Amino acid sequence: QKEVEQDPGPLSVPEGAIVSLNCTYSNSAFQYFMWYRQYSRKGPELLMYTYSSGNKEDGRFTAQVDKSSKYISLFIRDSQPSDSATYLCAMKSNDYKLSFGAGTTVTVRA
């Protein structure tokens, strides 16, 4: 079993829809939870991070962490074609090694 599980999709939604992405994990030592966005043929870039459990909102993006269920989510409201990318969840404990999910490819149709 992988340390971080993420549904690879792909996910196709119409413009303006809400996109829901999620990951599960097995390592209870993880304390920092991140979402990276990767455009085609580019490197990943950090979108949001959350420490421990709770919600965090940044514009159209909301990240949720439920440590009791070992489950994290990313919601994209009012999705735009420019949101079309692969979204990777990542997490870490107190060291500097990130564990990544496989990534979910999202296409927002205009």
Added chain:
Amino acid sequence: DAGVIQSPRHEVTEMGQEVTLRCKPISGHDYLFWYRQTMMRGLELLIYFNNNVPIDDSGMPEDRFSAKMPNASFSTLKIQPSEPRDSAVYFCASSFYGRGLVTGELFFGEGSRLTVL
């Protein structure tokens, strides 16, 4: 400011050949990471350096892989001899101690796409 710079962007080689991938981290960053990305295994950490010193190379798949960081502005990942199963996108990322690394913010280059025939 320039981001992480990797070269070559694409490399096609034949099995058995030596491959050298290069990385220039962001100036001032004291941590450098090498990752490999494949469809089957996703992003895997190969090795990381702190202040040019290798800290953890437990992700390096075999002795055919080696990485060096001779100075703060340059690192190489070498595969010798290369095999078809090494085909992947290799990413270099850098970060800095403090908020960046604590929160997991890595700055990735655009990757080197390696195809071994």
